[in-house]
Amino acid sequence: MSLVRQVTALVRATSAPLPRYFREDEVKAIVSACELHGRRDLALLVDFLWKTGVRVSEALAVRFGDVDPYAKTVRVVSLKRPRRRGRGRKPSPRPAERIIPIPDDLLARLSTERIERGAGPDDLVFAGRNGSRADRSTLHRRVRRACELAGLEDDRAHPHTFRHSYAVHLLRHGVPLTVVQRLLGHSSIETTAIYLAVVQREVEEFVRKVPW
Numbered sequence: 001m002s003l004v005r006q007v008t009a010l011v012r013a014t015s016a017p018l019p020r021y022f023r024e025d026e027v028k029a030i031v032s033a034c035e036l037h038g039r040r041d042l043a044l045l046v047d048f049l050w051k052t053g054v055r056v057s058e059a060l061a062v063r064f065g066d067v068d069p070y071a072k073t074v075r076v077v078s079l080k081r082p083r084r085r086g087r088g089r090k091p092s093p094r095p096a097e098r099i100i101p102i103p104d105d106l107l108a109r110l111s112t113e114r115i116e117r118g119a120g121p122d123d124l125v126f127a128g129r130n131g132s133r134a135d136r137s138t139l140h141r142r143v144r145r146a147c148e149l150a151g152l153e154d155d156r157a158h159p160h161t162f163r164h165s166y167a168v169h170l171l172r173h174g175v176p177l178t179v180v181q182r183l184l185g186h187s188s189i190e191t192t193a194i195y196l197a198v199v200q201r202e203v204e205e206f207v208r209k210v211p212w
Contacts, residue, residue, distance in 0.1 A: 040113075051106045
């Protein structure tokens with residue numbers, strides 16, 4: 001991405017409301033609270049959302065066979081329809097699926113879950129009752145419960161907040177904006193650029209605290 005395009009996207013992003021997100025220490029507190037209360041299922045859900053940045057619909061569709069323990073990746077299918085850009089134009093291309101790298105600790109959680117459930121490759125990772133596909137409201141309730149266990153019961157207790165948190169975390173650690181765009185499955189770089197504004201605000205706050 002050229003510098004001009006990045007600056008243009010950042011300027012446009014700063015005019016939009018900034019997304020709410022969890023800090024790294026807050027996410028770790030949520031996962032720890034779930035484990036402390038014996039809710040390893042909730043700990044896995046939160047850890048997965050935080051370390052993949054997937055949408056709710058995508059998380060619900062992930063099967064154990066989508067996890068590649070050798071490549072340390074998870075295959076995610078996007079169910080979101082592409083948007084049309086202008087009258088009479090064809091929809092902008094959106095990847096039907098994408099491959100997301102995952103860290104060793106999340107891979108270990110997924111492997112443990114599969115073994116303990118005796119799950120096969122076609123079984124859903126985040127299933128409802130009797131292994132059926134859970135609905136969005138079920139996932140929302142599980143995330144709210146996980147946040148409650150950690151005492152974080154504000155309006156951030158929502159699955160999409162972890163998607164925002166994932167993007168901000170990557171940018172903080174120097175991942176290029178175009179790479180974050182691809183990992184999130186955004187068709188437009190301007191959609192991803194909103195997270196640059198979040199990071200920029202944090203940089204400004206740090207600078208203001210520096211004694212001169």
